[in-house]
Amino acid sequence: MRKDRQSAVGARYSVAGKQLDQISDSLQMLLERKRQALRVSEFLARLANDPGLSDQEISSGRISITEWIHLTKYPLKKEMVYNYDKKRFEAENDKSTINFSLLLTLLLQKQGLNCTSEELMEHVLQGGSVDEFLQKNKRPITIGRSGRFFCKKIQKK
Secondary structure (H helix, E strand, C coil): CHHHHHHHHHHHHHHHHHHHHHHHHHHHHHHHHHHHHHHHHHHHHHHHHCHHHCHHHHCCCCCCHHHHHHHHCCCCEEEEEEECCCCEEEEEEEEEECCHHHHHHHHHHHCCECCCHHHHHHHHHCCCCHHHHHHHCECCEEECCCCCEEECCCCCC
16 A cells, blocks of 8 residues: 555656646747847847938838848748638638748848848847948859859958
8 A cells, every 4th residue: 555655646746747847848938939039129129220221321222021022032921711611721811921031031142142131130139230241241143053043252352
């Protein structure tokens, strides 16, 4: 009887330990999301204060997000919703989602840069400007034998 009691107590501790691990993992994920959200907020705040992106500098060349999407040939993804009448999932035409990070990466590539939005964000968060980043990463585009684009680093003289 004593062994049964000990095994029951051990099983309870085992279940409690698993629950604590799950709670800990959930909290870690929540903290990581919060950290990422704070990084993005700080990045956007610094972009808003970047003198190279001021309204006076870009007012003549301002384009809309729709034009960016068209320029980059951004793959719009439609949200799937359940149609109860037809009893199936269908694409919702009104709710296209846009991943801004992917759009920015595509814009950088369209400018001939072989870099990502994450690299731009890291540069800006370390105190750099968008203009510095663009100059630092400028590379000529070459077309390879396969017809694919690739970029070469410019050698500094």
